[in-house]
Amino acid sequence: MGNYGTHIDAKWQEKWEESKLYKFNKNKSGEKLYVLEMFSYPSGSNLHAGHWFNYGPVDSWARFKRMQGYNIFQPMGFDAFGLPAENYAIKTGIHPKDSTVKNIETMEKQLRAMGAMFNWENEVITCNEDYYKWTQWLFLKLYEKGLAYRKNAPVNWCPSCNTVLANEQVLDGECERCSSEVTKKDLTQWFFKITDYSEELLQKLDELDWPEKTKAMQKHWIGKSIGAEVTFKMADSDLSFDVFTTRADTLFGVTYVVLAPENPLVDKITTEHYKKDVEAYKEATKKQSEIERQSITREKTGVFTGAYAINPINGRKVPVWVADYVLATYGTGAVMAVPAHDERDFAFATKYELPIERVIKGGEGLPYVDPGIMVNSGEFDGMNSEEGRDAIIAKLERESHGTKKINYRLRDWLVSRQRYWGAPIPVVYCDKCGTVPVPEDQLPVKLPYEVEFTPDGKSPLAKCEDFINTTCPHCGAPAKREADTLDTFVCSSWYYLRYADNKNDKEAFNTDIINDILPVDKYVGGPEHACMHLLYARFINKALRDMGYLNFDEPFLSLTHQGLILGPDGLKMSKSKGNTISPDDYIKEFGSDVFRMYLMFGFDYTEGGAWSDDGIKSIGRFIDRVERILDSCRDYIKDPKNSKDSMDKLEKELNFVRHSTIKAISEDMDKMQFNTCIARIMEYTNALSKYINEESKNPTFLKESLIDFIKLLAPFAPHFSEEQWSLLDMPFSVFNEKWPIFNESALVKDEVEIAIQINGKVKGRINIPSGLSEDEIKLAALASPDTQRNIAGKDLMKVIVIKGRLVNIVVK
Structure with missing residues (x-):
């Protein structure tokens, strides 16, 4: 394909490296912009298309921002500890350190071949002693x-x-x-x-430019609830337990209570008759994850202990059950059940034929889960739920049976692992x-x-x-x-801090340096980390802030999740399915820019999709076409003898496309809508092709149009654009140039094309000067030969004008 290929990639990568074009200089003018992709795990020996989809388009976005004048810091590293390398070692006998180091070397070469602006001098590898020393710190x-x-x-x-x-x-x-x-x-x-940090982790989410779905997932994971802790005493002993509830107004409707299988109280209260069943149930529960146990769609199961507790609000004896949907690690490990006013409790009570008693008036059937007027609740009858909650909690507090409390679903982070690597x-x-x-x-x-x-x-x-x-x-x-x-x-919870001061052997990082470069302005990675890595990094950031090491609250101000590139079969890529796509062969054939542009054009960045070979071939043909167009113009624009100051109709048309493209790409790049940006570049290419095929061309205007075209293409095809920039005899580098700025006046057309409809069907088109009045547009439309031919011999009923678009002529 054309003259573009891997030799052009290698040429410019070497030039960029020699010139230190992308080296970050904190003293450099321009607003700092810390761009970070979630670093990869070197579990395999090669990058796959998914890695490219994470890194390539983000590099294009960073290049765009660089040309807008931002001082870009874009480091790269490897999340190198972990279970996969150890399991691989067990399987093959290759030591985890040896396989990890080898894989990193391979992946580094591939990442460099991408031609990204990574600041490799700031590289971080978490399994190296100079990094994990500070993880231990x-x-x-x-x-x-x-x-x-x-x-x-x-x-x-x-x-x-x-x-x-x-x-x-x-x-x-x-x-x-x-x-x-x-x-x-x-x-x-x-x-x-x-x-x-539960409360701050929750509250600060609203200040972040993150996907709403991710923020909602973290809010759910943190799970704040405002309610009361109520003490239930056992009926036949001095033992007691607490339950947390947000619906103290339903306390009179408690007909049973439930303990988590792991709750230590279970063994103490279970009667001899029920011990065998309870032990069997506890063993079965051990095989289930907490997420599985909390599923709202899963059928609830349980077993009776034979024991009873006393409801503190009315002295009533209620049976104590054990059920796996209650977790020992969440709340108190015990819940009160109000089956008339809770869907889960209702299903459980119905299954095990337990009493169901309404204490909130409202709705036709049960369970009724909304607030309402209290009934069958003694002295609290007639109160609304809000009043009743406060009144019942006040009574519990007076009698030392309960207290107001805020509860969180979030549990402490378990960091021990019984592994080597x-x-x-x-x-x-x-x-x-x-x-x-x-x-x-x-x-x-x-x-x-x-x-x-x-x-x-x-x-x-x-x-x-x-x-x-x-x-x-x-x-x-x-x-x-x-x-x-x-x-x-733990390693990945603070790596974004080390990047900026990675060679510091006296401290994890210098506070002044970090506070100057951080926080991360744009973070990109998969949505699967919403409730682990992203939450843990926020916690560590806040803890270090409170220790005086940082002066900012949040690590990642803006977050984007890239979509998933699927195999050609539409399934998630995996070696076992044989549907993985390696970039290497495609890059050898087409060059890295074509591969990068295909990923950006063929997929919505936040959605992803299934791989197709046809798509990358189309992009290859497009780059060939661009190369031919630029080749055909190069000699012509060096001869200014046909230049003129004014623009004719054709030049105004190209200028309109030129400036509308600048405007659209500038807006869409900020939103990482790469596919629409490349579509605009294709439209600009068509307009250029149309213009250069005309006999009369303005060399000066054409050169200006080509310069803007290459600048617009540069973030998407960096190697190719750098080559074309040099062939125009422009100074190195195109990425030191300023991003084009659109001219509003160029977006106002002298003429507009409008459609002419007869009884709602398009019968012709005319070009008219901009700014005509409605009456003038009507006259122009009626005078059109197409109109005259189609309305001949018919009665004119009405003429409807939609300015700038069409005229609808109604005839009978």
Whole structure:
């Protein structure tokens, strides 16, 4: 195809590298713009089309912003710790470090071949000691502030991967990586106290330029509820438990209560007759994820304990059940059930033939879930729900049976992992001193290379004697290191900070540098991280701010989610399906610009779609056409003898397309609507082609039009545009040029084309001067030969003018 290809890519990539064209200089004039794509995990040896869809179009957007005068900081790195590399090592015998380093080398080459403006001197690789040393420092700082703690807790356990899984990593009761059935296990684990920031994490969302769906997901995950905590005493013992409710007005309608299977109270209150059933139910529950248990569509199940509790508002005995839809980690691990006024409770009560008693008046049937007037509620009858809630809570508080409370669904972040390939947790356990954090000057706690990491249910580091055995930093006595490693989300929770000061060996980052360059202005990545990475990074940012290291509240001011590129079969790409698309062969044939433009033109950026070979061939033909047009003009525009100051009709037409294209692309690029931008460039190409085929051309005007054309094309086809720019004998580089600005006056046409309809059907078109009055337009339309021919011998009934578009002539 034409003269464009990988040799042009290589030529300009070398030139860009030599000239340090894209090197970020914080002292450079222009408004700072930190552009960041979520860094990739080097689990495979090659980039696929999905990586390109994340990185290529964002680079085009950043180039556009650079030409608008912004000082772009666009770093790149690798999220290099984690389970896939370890599982690959177990399968192949290749050490995780070796495979990861090799994959990074390959992916770096591919990313460089993309020709993006990445600031490679700011690269971050999370498995390198110079990075995870500061991840460990972050852990220590959180520990000092009481935001890192250790406790025994039930966790999701994959018996095949032999590690803890986050709730989001359990799909339909199975491990997302190996599909093994997940169970529950009690382990002593490290947690980060993200719940301390529940309210701010919730409130600050409204200030962010993020997709509304993502903000809604985080709001739901944080799950703020305002209500009351009510104490229920057991009927035949001194034991008691608390429930949280947002509907204290329905307390008289409680006909049973439910405990989570993991609630320690269950074993204490279950009667002998029901113990076998309860134990079996508890075992079955261990195989389900918390997300699965909370599903609103899943049929609710439960088992009776044989015990009863006392409703504090009316002294009534109610049965105590165990059900898996109640979670020990959410709220109090117990709920009160009001089946007449809650859909879940109603279904459960109906299934198990439990009483259903209305205490709120409203609606025809049950359950009635809205507020209303209280009935069957003793002294509170006749009150509306809002009054009743306050009055009942006040009574509970007077009698020490309850209190007002705000509750959150969000739980603390479990960060311990029983795997090898991760950052060691910098803690030592001493028989004399207890839990001892490793002093900062002893960081990093290095991850040893020679480790037996075949999974057997224990942390691999626990089997490495050289690592696990140490001395206490306080007293010098023999001690043991923590054998768990940190969740890889800890590594990615702060990487955006390290980029800006990545070579600092004295501190994680210099506060002044970070406060100058951060926060991230535009962040791009997949929506699957809404309730993990994005939430964790926000928490870490706020914690570091409160420690005095940062002066900004949020890490990512604006967020865009790219869509998913599917295989040609319309399914998600995977090696097992054999439908993955590798960019390399296409780039060899067409060059990286054609591949980039196809991704931007063939798919809506936030939607994605199925891959098609035909699409990329079409873009290849388009670039060939552009090259031919530019070649045909080059000699002509060097001879100014036919230049003139005024514009004729053809030049005005091209000038209109030129400036309307500048206006449209400038607006659509800000919204990352790349496909419409390229469509506009194609329209501009057609207009140029039409003009250069005319006999009379203005060389000066044509050169100006070509200069703007190449500038507009440059972000989408950077190598090709740089080549064409140099062939016009323009100074290096096109990306040092200012983005074109449209001229409003050029968008006002001297003439407009309008359609002529006869009885609603188009019968002709005429060009008329802009600014004619309605009567003048009518006369022009009626005088048209097409009109005269079509209305001959007919009665003229009405002439309707729609300015700038059409004239409809009604005849009989």
